Amino acid sequence: MRDPAAFGPTTTTDEVLDDIDLTGRVALVTGGSSGLGRETARALAARGAEVILTARDVPKGEAVAADIRAATGAAVSVQDLELGSLASIRRFAERLLAAHPRIDLLVANAGVMACPYARTSDGFEMQFGSNHLGHFLAVCSLAPALLRSGAARVVSLSSRGHHIAPVDFDDLGFERRPYDKWQAYGQAKTANVLFAVGLERRLGARGVHALAVHPGAIVTELGRHLQAEDMEYLRSRARGMQFKTVEQGAATSCFAATAPELAGRGGLYLEDCHVAAIDDAPEAPEGVKSYALDPANAERLWEVSERLVGERFAFA
Ligand SMILES: NC(=O)c1ccc[n+]([C@@H]2O[C@H](COP(=O)([O-])OP(=O)(O)OC[C@H]3O[C@@H](n4cnc5c(N)ncnc54)[C@H](OP(=O)(O)O)[C@@H]3O)[C@@H](O)[C@H]2O)c1
DSSP, X not given: OOOGGGOOTTOOHHHHHTTOOOTTOEEEETTTTSHHHHHHHHHHHHTTOEEEEEESSHHHHHHXXXXXXXXXXXXXXXXXXXXXXXXXXXXXXXXXXXXOSOOSEEEEOOOOOSOOSOBOTTSOBHIIIIIIIIHHHHHHHTHHHHHHHSSEEEEEEOOGGGGGOOOXXXXXXXXXXXXXXXXXXXXXXXXXXXXXXXXHHHHGGGTEEEEEEXXXXXXXXXXXGOOHHHHHXXXXXXXXXXXXXXXXXXXXXXXXXXXXXXXXXXXXXXXXXXXXXXXXXXXXXXXXXXXXXXXXXXXXXXXXXXXHHTOOOOOO
C-alpha cells in the first residue's frame, strides 16, 4: 500500500508507483538507454504507461526497450535524440509531435557529468549545452503535446551537484576562466532547476507542471569520465551520503512525475521523494540552494537560452 509520508531515501520506484494506474498515459524519458532513465521507463511502463525512451545510440535504446516490453507487456518505443545537437533535437521534436500529439509525463533525465572540456555541435560547452540547453529546446518544442494533456508533468533531473555552483551568466561557456568540470556540472544542474522554475511560470496555470529532482548517489554509467582524484573529491562532498540502488535512485523521478500529492504544484526541487527545503548553509548536506529557485535567475536563464538556441517560445 502506497504511503507517501513514509517515503525516504530507500523507497523504490515500485513502492512510489504502487496503486498508481498509468493506463492511457504517454510518458517520454530522455536518456532511457541506461541507468536511472532505463529504470524510470521500466517502472512507468509497469504501471501501464505507453513509454517513449530516447537514445543517442539507437541499438542500445532498442535493446532496453525490448527488455522493458518483455518484462511489462507495455508499448515501448525508441526515438533518436542527441542533446548535443540543436538540429537533432529539432528533428526529434518534429517526429515526436507527428507520432504522439499528446505527452502526459516527460522526464528530462539524460545527462553527462564532469566530462573533459568539449563542445556540442553548436559550439556550447558540453555540460551546459546538452544537460540544460538541449533539454530546454526539446521540452519547449514539445510544449504543444504537453498542453494537450491537460495535466502534464515535466521532471528535470538536477543533482545535489547544483550546490557546487550557480549559473555564471557572465561566462556560461568558460571563455573567461579555466574550464572546471565540476563547476560546469554544478552550473548545468542549477540550470536544470531554474528551467523547472521558468517552465512552471509559463505553463503551470495551463496544466503543465515542472519539477526538478536530485535522485541521490547511484552507481551508473554517469561515472564514465571520473578519475581516481574525482572519487576523492566526491567522497569529500558526500558527507555521509549513502549510495542508492538504481530502483531507489529513480524513485524521486517517478514520484515527481506521478504523485497525486503534487497535483497542481511545480517550480519545486525534490529529493528522497519529498519536496526539499532551501538551505543556503555552505556545508548543507541536503536541500536546495536559493539561487536555483530564484525567479529572477530563472527569467535570465530563460532569455539567454532562447537567444542561444535561436528560438522564442510563445506557447500559443
Ligand atoms: N547517478 C547519480 O548518482 C546521479 C546523481 C545526481 C544526478 N544524476 C542525474 O541523473 C540523470 C541520469 O543519470 P544516470 O546516473 O542514469 O547516468 P547514465 O547511466 O550515464 O545515463 C545517462 C543517459 O543520458 C544519455 N545522454 C548523455 N549525454 C547525452 C546526449 N548528449 N544526448 C542524448 N543523450 C545523452 C546517455 O546516453 P548513452 O547511453 O548513449 O550514454 C544515457 O542514456 C543525469 O541527468 C544525472 O546528472 C545522477
